[in-house]
Amino acid sequence: MQAAIFHGVGDIRATADIAKPEPGPGEVIVQVASCGICGSDLHIYRLDSPSALEMHSGTLRTDVDGNRIIGHEYAGVIAAVGEGVDSYAVGDRVVGVTAGGGMAEYVPVPANPFQLAKVPESVSFEEAATTEPLADALQLVRKAALQPGENVVVFGVGIIGLGVVQAIRATLPEIGEIVAVDVSPSRLEMARQVGATAVVNAAEEDVVEACGRACGVVEWEYPVMRPPRVAAVIDCAGYIKHMQGPPPLQTALHLLQPVGGRIICFGAFEDAVTLELMDLIHKQPVIEGSMGYRAEELTQALELMASGKVDRRRLISDRFPLAEVSEAFQTQGNGRAIKVMVQPVPELNE
Ligand SMILES: [Zn+2]
Incomplete structure (x- = not known):
């Protein structure tokens, strides 16, 4: 599969031959429609402090071959379900949060309420990717x-x-x-x-x-x-x-x-x-x-979007296919962009 790999300071590139993940016990595999670039991804990209890698390690997933795949705010469809997961099924629309590796066609996500939530039908994947x-x-x-x-x-x-x-x-x-x-x-x-x-x-x-x-x-x-x-x-x-x-x-x-x-x-x-x-x-x-959200606030955020009380669509300023992830990071860092979306599987957004 294709995935965005972090190689070092200012160097994030899409690579095509990355191993597709299998679901471990308690995990689901999400096929990713949209993944946002977050401030903590930018801290990693710039390695602007000595502790940036440790502090924001949750934004990276190291795969079986040692590739560091970036991205932790994404939404898509469940493609596989691991052992012991009974509250999710293949085909469910979900948002995955703080489980790194989201800028890839597929990403494993632990099925717990802090990292995975169902997305209401009326909320698009790119809006859902701004849940966190x-x-x-x-x-x-x-x-x-x-x-x-x-x-x-x-x-x-x-x-x-x-x-x-x-x-x-x-x-x-x-x-x-x-x-x-x-x-x-x-x-x-x-x-x-x-x-x-x-x-x-x-x-x-x-x-x-x-x-x-x-x-x-x-x-x-x-x-x-x-x-x-x-x-x-x-x-x-x-x-x-x-x-x-x-x-x-x-x-x-x-x-x-x-x-x-x-x-x-x-x-x-x-x-x-x-x-x-x-x-x-x-x-x-x-x-x-503050260290950020609690599980209840993920649900509340999705409800506010579904009810139309909060419109997140207008905050998405730029969209890039996964192959152009380097440009996406440069754009997010330019100070004009608001939220840049990377689309690993663009057709899911249609
Ligand atoms: Zn984030």
Whole structure:
């Protein structure tokens, strides 16, 4: 079969003569219609930190011949079922998550609720391939515990941050302002289209001032300060080496209103960061990290897509056949693309 093999930094190529996998006990084999390129795939592709390979090892599958096949957000049809699997059958439409090796015609997936879910008939395979980032977004929103009328700022509106905006819109109708912050004009434009009430280009504007304009400010007496009225920051940017300006986490601390504010961190930190931390004392925020979705959030994400409350189709900016996987990775890394799909078995998408 054909599969996308990771050979080293910046080198991912499609190869035709890869062994087709057999299902082990408790596994199914999925014939893959669409597989998205995720931020963690890009971390592997660039090997941008010494721990990138270990940290994101779940995105690769090493096959019987030692080939490292990339991809972990995909959807397709079950082609074979292993011993002991009784809740799935050949022909079921499914999404596979965090089981590496998805950029291939066939991939083995453990049949457990954290890695495999059935896809409702009304959800296309490429939409379904965006289930994981939407499920991650749902978890970030849940952790932020947003209350009616509160204002929230989302840092980094790639596929996760856009999912955060969509998840807030779909589940919290009485939210206040939703401010999206990024350096990519095309992503900011998309954030507006999916429900952000204000967008800030961090390369061009002072983020704290712009958020103050969008959300109003809090007049605080002890100590005297006038921060924006922002109850929560969801940080999907993390820290990218050579990023311009202060780390987003620093800006998040400057942004937050005093007492009871929340910062939820999901973007990876590619390097150590230096922070000025007096805001931690003055504002008393809760800073919480996230490793991503729980099984229930996969189901919730698929239900939101099936009901039409969340439209993921508009976030898919580019599509490539598996043979052009190198171009697909270059496109995903260019800062303009939103979600790039690789199609191992393109006709399944028709
Ligand atoms: Zn992912």
